[in-house]
Amino acid sequence: MECRIPDASTKASHLGRRGLLAAPFVLGLAGRAAAQGRPIRIVVPFAAGSEPDILARRLGAAMQPILDQPVVVDNRPGANTVIASAHVAQSRPDGETLLLTSSSTFATLPNLYARPSVRLDQFEAMTMAMRAHMVLYINKDVPANTIPELLQWAGAQRDPIHYGANRGAIGHLCGERMKQVTGIRMNDISYGGSLGMQQLLMNGDIKLAFDGVPAHAEMVNTGRLKALGITADHPCPMLPNVRPLAEQGYGNIAMSYWYGIFAPKGTPRSVLARQIDAIHRAQNAPELTRQFAAQGAELQGNAPEAFRGMIESERETWGALIRSIDLRLD
Secondary structure, eight states, rough: OOOOOOHHHHHHHHHHHHHHHHHHHHHHHHHHHHHHOOOOOESSOOTTTSSSHHHHHHHHHHHHHHHHOOOEEEEEOGGGGEEEEHHHTOOOSSSSEEEEEETTTIGGGGGGGSSSOOGGEEEEEEEEEEEEEEEEEEEEEOOHHHHHHHHHHHHHHHSEEEEEHHHTTTTHHHHHHHHHHHHHOOOEEEEEEEHHHHHHHHHSSSSSSEEEEEHHHHHHHSEEEEEEEEEEOOOOOTTTOOBBBBBGGGGGGOOEEEEEEEETTTTHHHHHHHHHHHHHHHHTHHHHHHHHHHHBBBOOOOHHHHHHEEEEEEEHHHHHHHHTTOOOOO
């Protein structure tokens, strides 16, 4: 069989035609390889193993196949979420660095500093990721099984009772709200993370605290702590015997909290739209929904405009409380 070698012009013609035909395929592979080689980094201002860290990791894992792009979590705790938030605000607006943070960052902290280190206008508010609920926990030796009994006991004490509260955090503000609504006398005691608060509560160094569901549910279910109410509108599977605060007539002593996702200001709209769609689709994954429903949390997404409006509304609500108690952190 004769082997015919094409001349240069014929070879160039064939290569040119093949190159044109293959271009979309090659570019697609290149784009996919580039995407897979450049992961999205979700920066979390809380320690590994915390509720937002678990949320970020599970959400990121569900987003990966949708985006066909790696998603990794970068924990940068400290300074009331400012360290992580400032890092993301200063990152390139290319869609490769996102922030998953709590409502404290943009709903409460702006009211606590004359010049906040991070501001909402430095970010693209993408979507809420999850709404979670606060629980009123008390020491097991406090002779109360209902909120009226707690108030009666606290009122009979000679001195104000101690409650766990890192100043400016949602748990602290819920405590201050409870003081205003009920007239209970309390002093706030700082703690190092939920485990630190748990030890203070179990030892009786503090008598009550507001915190999330998963932090202490096991302690309640094994009788080492008590829980008197939850901000959800129905009991949650992790704490099936804890009634909603609103159902007990105390819905105004605490507020639920949320986690949301943000990108640096100036991130292209097309990039944001693609990622927001992936987040919302991941939130609807049945397994993910079941995992968080157990702790009474809802994976809720919203549009950027609605998300920003929600943040601004809550900032005013918390701001009114913060101004009423003249609380500043600077």
